[in-house]
Amino acid sequence: xxxxxxxxxxxxxxxxxxxxxxxxxxxxxxxxxxxxxxxxxxxxxxxxxxxxxxxxxxxxxxxxxxxxxxxxxxxxxxxxxxxxxxxxxxxxxxxxxxxxxxxxxxxxxxxxxxxxxxxxxxxxxxxxxxxxxxxxxxxxxxxxxxxxxxxxxxxxxxxxxxxxxxxxxxxxxxxxxxxxxxxxxxxxxxxxxxxxxxxxxxxxxxxxxxxxxxxxxxxxxxxxxxxxxxxxxxxxxxxxxxxxxxxxxxxxxxxxxxxxxxxxxxxxxxxxxxxxxxxxxxxxxxxxxxxxxxxxxxxxxxxxxxxxxxxxxxxxxxxxxxxxxxxxxxxxxxxxxxxxxxxxxxxxxxxxxxxxxxxxxxxxxxxxxxxxxxxxxxxxxxxxxxxxxxxxxxxxxxxxxxxxxxxxxxxxxxxxxxxxxxxxxxxxxxxxxxxx
Amino acid sequence: xxxxxxxxxxxxxxxxxxxxxxxxxxxxxxxxxxxxxxxxxxxxxxxxxxxxxxxxxxxxxxxxxxxxxxxxxxxxxxxxxxxxxxxxxxxxxxxxxxxxxxxxxxxxxxxxxxxxxxxxxxxxxxxxxxxxxxxxxxxxxxxxxxxxxxxxxxxxxxxxxxxxxxxxxxxxxxxxxxxxxxxxxxxxxxxxxxxxxxxxxxxxxxxxxxxxxxxxxxxxxxxxxxxxxxxxxxxxxxxxxxxxxxxxxxxxxxxxxxxxxxxxxxxxxxxxxxxxxxxxxxxxxxxxxxxxxxxxxxxxxxxxxxxxxxxxxxxxxxxxxxxxxxxxxxxxxxxxxxxxxxxxxxxxxxxxxxxxxxxxxxxxxxxxxxxxxxxxxxxxxxxxxxxxx
Numbered sequence: 001x002x003x004x005x006x007x008x009x010x011x012x013x014x015x016x017x018x019x020x021x022x023x024x025x026x027x028x029x030x031x032x033x034x035x036x037x038x039x040x041x042x043x044x045x046x047x048x049x050x051x052x053x054x055x056x057x058x059x060x061x062x063x064x065x066x067x068x069x070x071x072x073x074x075x076x077x078x079x080x081x082x083x084x085x086x087x088x089x090x091x092x093x094x095x096x097x098x099x100x101x102x103x104x105x106x107x108x109x110x111x112x113x114x115x116x117x118x119x120x121x122x123x124x125x126x127x128x129x130x131x132x133x134x135x136x137x138x139x140x141x142x143x144x145x146x147x148x149x150x151x152x153x154x155x156x157x158x159x160x161x162x163x164x165x166x167x168x169x170x171x172x173x174x175x176x177x178x179x180x181x182x183x184x185x186x187x188x189x190x191x192x193x194x195x196x197x198x199x200x201x202x203x204x205x206x207x208x209x210x211x212x213x214x215x216x217x218x219x220x221x222x223x224x225x226x227x228x229x230x231x232x233x234x235x236x237x238x239x240x241x242x243x244x245x246x247x248x249x250x251x252x253x254x255x256x257x258x259x260x261x262x263x264x265x266x267x268x269x270x271x272x273x274x275x276x277x278x279x280x281x282x283x284x285x286x287x288x289x290x291x292x293x294x295x296x297x298x299x300x301x302x303x304x305x306x307x308x309x310x311x312x313x314x315x316x317x318x319x320x321x322x323x324x325x326x327x328x329x330x331x332x333x334x335x336x337x338x339x340x341x342x343x344x345x346x347x348x349x350x351x352x353x354x355x356x357x358x359x360x361x362x363x364x365x366x367x368x369x370x371x372x373x374x375x376x377x378x379x380x381x382x383x384x385x386x387x388x389x390x391x392x393x394x395x396x397x398x399x400x401x402x403x404x405x406x407x408x409x410x411x412x413x414x415x416x417x418x419x420x421x422x423x424x425x426x427x428x429x430x431x432x433x434x435x436x
Numbered sequence: 437x438x439x440x441x442x443x444x445x446x447x448x449x450x451x452x453x454x455x456x457x458x459x460x461x462x463x464x465x466x467x468x469x470x471x472x473x474x475x476x477x478x479x480x481x482x483x484x485x486x487x488x489x490x491x492x493x494x495x496x497x498x499x500x501x502x503x504x505x506x507x508x509x510x511x512x513x514x515x516x517x518x519x520x521x522x523x524x525x526x527x528x529x530x531x532x533x534x535x536x537x538x539x540x541x542x543x544x545x546x547x548x549x550x551x552x553x554x555x556x557x558x559x560x561x562x563x564x565x566x567x568x569x570x571x572x573x574x575x576x577x578x579x580x581x582x583x584x585x586x587x588x589x590x591x592x593x594x595x596x597x598x599x600x601x602x603x604x605x606x607x608x609x610x611x612x613x614x615x616x617x618x619x620x621x622x623x624x625x626x627x628x629x630x631x632x633x634x635x636x637x638x639x640x641x642x643x644x645x646x647x648x649x650x651x652x653x654x655x656x657x658x659x660x661x662x663x664x665x666x667x668x669x670x671x672x673x674x675x676x677x678x679x680x681x682x683x684x685x686x687x688x689x690x691x692x693x694x695x696x697x698x699x700x701x702x703x704x705x706x707x708x709x710x711x712x713x714x715x716x717x718x719x720x721x722x723x724x725x726x727x728x729x730x731x732x733x734x735x736x737x738x739x740x741x742x743x744x745x746x747x748x749x750x751x752x753x754x755x756x757x758x759x760x761x762x763x764x765x766x767x768x769x770x771x772x773x774x775x776x777x778x779x780x781x782x783x784x785x786x787x788x789x790x791x792x793x794x795x796x797x798x799x800x801x802x803x804x805x806x807x808x809x810x811x812x813x814x815x816x817x818x819x820x821x822x823x824x825x
Contacts (some may be wrong), residue, residue, distance in 0.1 A: 004640050004767055005751040011778045012744050016737065018785035019697070023733035028698040033683040033691055035714050036699050 041085035042066040046100040046327060048080055048092065050112040051140075056080060057093070057150075069093075072112055074149040075119040078170045079110065079142045079269070079321065082150035087157065092321065095268055099325050107324040109138035117430040118143040121423045126165050127391075127410040128172035129423070130304035131431055134396065134405045136337035137308065137317030140431060144171040172304075173271035176297040177409060180380030180416065181236045181364075182392045183256070183292035185310060185352050188233055190255035191244050192348045199351055202226045209239045211284045216242045216291065219381065230355040234363025236379065238291045245290020250280055252289060258343055259306050260316065261298055266340070268321050274298045292380060303394055304407035310352050311376075311396035311405040314344030357399035360425075364417045365395065369425040373432075374398045377424060379416030388412040393420035397428035404431040445496030445745070446482075449475065452503050467514055470521045474503060477528050489821040490535055493749040494812045497742045498797060502805070504739065505798035508723055508730075511708050516719050516800050523802030527809030534813020542765060542818075545596035549610050552590035555582035556617045563621070570621045583618065583626045584807035587633075588814070590614060591772055594634055595765035598641045624662060624669065625791035629779060631658070633771045641764060676789040689716050693725035693784045697736075704732030719800040721792055724784055739798070743777050746770075746812075753819040766818045769811050 030037055044067045048057040057080050059067040069083040081091020089097060096106055111131075118129040122145035131141040146167040148160055160167050169175065191197045207223030209216045218224070218238045224231070232240035245252055253276055256262065262276030275297040280286040288294035301319070309316040318338045325333040344352070356376030359365040365377030376399040380392030391413035396402035406427050413419040453475035457468060478499035485492035502524050510517035542548075559582045564572040571581050590610075597607045611634065618627040635651040662669050671686050679687025692715045699705060710729035715722045728736045747770060754766040773796050780799075783790030794801045796808045 001640075001751055001755055001763065001767060004636070004771070005747060007636075008747050008771075008774050009744070011774070012740055012747075014787060015740055015778065015781050015785065018782070018787050019728075019733060019736050019740070022694055022697040022785055023700055023728065023736070024702060026694065026698050028695055031695065034695040034699075035692075035711060036695060039711065 038085055040101060041083065042068075043101070044103065045069065045083070046102070046104045046106065048100075048106040048108060050108060050110045050115075051138075051323070052111065054112045056108065056110065056112065057083075069150070071150040073116055073119060074151070075115060075143045075145070075147045077148040077150045078144040078172065080108075080150075082148065082153060084150075084153050087153055091269060096322065096325065099328070102328045104325055104327040104330070106322055107326070108321050109133070109136075109140060109323050110142070110321065111140045111431075111434055114141040114427070114431055114434055115143065117141075118427055119145070119147075121426055122410075125410050125413060126171070127408070127413065128170075128175060128300040129406065129408050129427060130172055130300055131404055131406045131427060132304050132308045132319055134308045134311035134317070134402050137319045138323065138337070139319050139321050140404065140434075141427075142172050142321075144169070144173075144175070170269070171409065171411065172300045173267070173269050175299060175409065175411070176272055176274055177300075177390050177392075177411070178294070178296055178382040178384075179292040179298045179303065180382035180390065180392055181238075181241075181292055182303060182306075182378050182380035182394045182416075183290075183296065183298075184233055184236065184241050185356065185378055185394070186256060186259050186261075186306065187241055187245050187248070187252070187290050188229060188355065189310070189344050189348050189352050190248055190252065190258075191229075192351055193344060194248070194251070196247060197229065197244065199230065200228050202228055203232060203237075203240045203243070205232070205237050205239045207239065209242050209287070211242070211287055212282060214284050216284075216287050230351075230358050231363075233355040233378070234359035234365075236359075236364045241290045242287035246283060246286050248290075249286075252286060253277065253280065256289075256296070259309065260302055260340075261296070265299075265301050265305055266318050267301065271301050272299055274302060293383060300407050300409045303392070303409075304405065307394040307396055307405035307407050309343050310349055310356070310394075311402035312349075313346045314342055314349035316340040316343050353396070353399060353402070356395070360395070360399070365393070365421050365424075366417070367422045367425040369422075369429055373425060373429050374400075375425060375428050376402070377421060379421050381414075381416045384412075388414055391416045391418070391420035393424035395421075395424045395428055397432055404428060406431070442493055442496055445500065445742075449478065449496055449499045449503065452500065452507075467510060467517060467521075470510075470517065471503060471506060474506060474521065474524055475499070477525065478502070481528055481531060484532070485535065485816060488535070490539075490816050491749075491753050491819050492816070493753070494746060494816060497746045497749070498809070498812060500742050501739065501797040504727065505723065505795075505800075507707070508726055508798075509719060509800055511730075512712055512719055512723075512726070519802060520800060520805070523805040524809075526802060527805040530806045530810035531813035531816075534810040534815075535817040538814040538817020539821075540817075541759070541762065542592055542596070542814075545593045545600070545602065548589045548596075549593040552586040552593065553610065553613055553617070555586035555589070556614060556621070558582065560617050560621050571623045580803040580806075581801075582803075583623060584803045585810070586614075587626055587630050587772060588769065588807060588811055590630060591633060591637075591768040592765055592814075594637055595768050596761055598638055599761040599764050619662075622666065622668075624666065625779070625793045628658075628791060629772065629776055629793070631655070632775050633768055636771050636775075637764060637768045640767060672789050672792075676783075676786060679786070689722065690784075690786060690790060692716075693722055694786065696725040696729035697784075700729040700732040700735075702733050704728075704730045704735055706730060720794050721780075721790070721799070722784065723799045724781055724795050727798075740777075740781070743774065743796075747774055750815055753815065756820050757818060762818045766815050769815050773808060773811060 045059045056072045081093040083089045083093040118141045129143045205224040207221050256276050264273045277295040360375050360377045364379045375397035377395035382390040391410040393408040396405040408420045408424040410419050482492045482495040509520050559573050563570045573582050675686040679690045712726045750770040754763050757763045779791045780795045782788040794804045
């Protein structure tokens, strides 16, 4: 009798173990055959706020106890993502799904006004814009254009699928482009840090440089004459920077990697790592990398981090979007700014800031706002073998002790000075206004 | 210690009854008097059993299980709950009859055997089919499953045949006929259950390794033969082994059950918050999964602990019984209930293939309720009388 009871006890023990597994451990909640997975899309969900407490995403009750997710502005689809019964979830909605579905609230570092400004500036263009607070790494705005309207996915989905501009692509994190001249601050910083060049010595720029039977030319073949390095950066002299890159030798690749190129950025949203060539095959290839052409490929997110690092006196901060998760029964979860490392010594970073401020006053980054706004910038025009060039702008404002850093990319936009720099300058101005 | 346990369970029962009453009075349910009456019934049975000098210990656990079943059936469909209510009342009578019969010491083995065989034969000849098995008998306006009662009678016979040295040939002949009829009716869950109970009783009576290996081989052979002859069992085997490959056909029910359990988590979604409507046969086969979704791990554990307490109660009771035959009968009857729990819950948890039986005392099914309560009455009646304190 006793043995039989013990055997029964073992059988019940087996059932207890089974219950424990299927109730608590098995990974079934998001299984495609689980009807609860679809049901959850119509349930209430935590809100997402911007840095000033404005609502970016909320669930509104419809008839029949069903809720619908809505978003403050369409461009948020590339940051917060979307949340839809038929199309699933993406972005922060997906990353923080467990918290949000329990009614917890996300506070983000985004600024709704700046996000909207950026969205308007990119209206009708294909491209990406990021704005980052240099001292902390908080992302103030992240726009990829064109975007999806998270409030009207049903109505537009088939158009999105047919759209040749690929609205599903998040160009800020997954767009890969040659950097063009915006790589020059990195080259300049690396050369100054090594100490093998003098910032104020003069270089002769005759408009072109012959290398191994091939020629590197300035934009428009223009000769700048005797210029120092700050002027070379401000005027975006290919001739000088090709020589500067050559002086760095193979170490150039290490310097690019030190700025995070060729690696994924540690960020909430997934992103591509881009390409830094494994080695420099010839002097001409080295010179090409020095002016941001050749095999080098970067994402706008990576370049925004480069701008942030220069603006933060050489200290790279981890970029982040979610500052706090609160509500529910769990403890508040606060994200603290985290430094990734000192990429440049402060003196070198200051030199770069001054050179980029010069570019904004008199050089290629000059815009209509140059007289009224104190900013630093660098433009880039990534030359493509076919079709229009990509327009780039990296910048920060004010030029001393910067409060915001931006990266702008306009795909097939043409010249960086003509297209990207005005967008960047307006964004910087808007960001400074927002701080007041 | 055991008395403290009873008291705790009784308090829990009253608490549960009060909760259900409060819920349904508040929500304006018209069936609010049913749980009240059920609770009163179980209380009366408890004190009646005690007054007669028998051990009333099965009642608190039974009350918890039956009230939980009733509450979930109300939540699914009040019509089912009403049928369940009458089932419990009929079962109460069966419980009292069971005590009386159990206390008569259950002789006349061939009478029990012929009762068992007669019930299954009649069903096989004039029964009605439902759910792939011809297992129903209609008498007047009542429809019931005779095999629920037949297996109790058979277990009573088996205990006497094993312990009183009756002819082996007689034993095997009766078993063969019983299993053949059930197989012909395609009612294989109960057949398997009775086989396991028989094997366990036989081993509990006298354990030998050759016998153990023989039963193991018979189980394996039986499975192989059943899969060869019954296509619907092949489907069940596939549903058990590879449900993920047949999401919306063979594996649908078992997966929906697992999704429900996982959705329940630790504390459950709350009564009425689960998605019961996606599970087929939810009120009979899969009520346990709904309880799992709405009451969570804590709820399903509590339910299993109630069953385990019934096993513990039976063991305590039967230990003091001097007659070996009665002891074996009590063990067999308890096994009939607990192996069924294991087969049902184990099937839902994918530990064993699902056999399509009801969860004793909880699931919808009046015959099943009557049989289980009669079974508990028999075990109570077998036990030693105690003086009323």
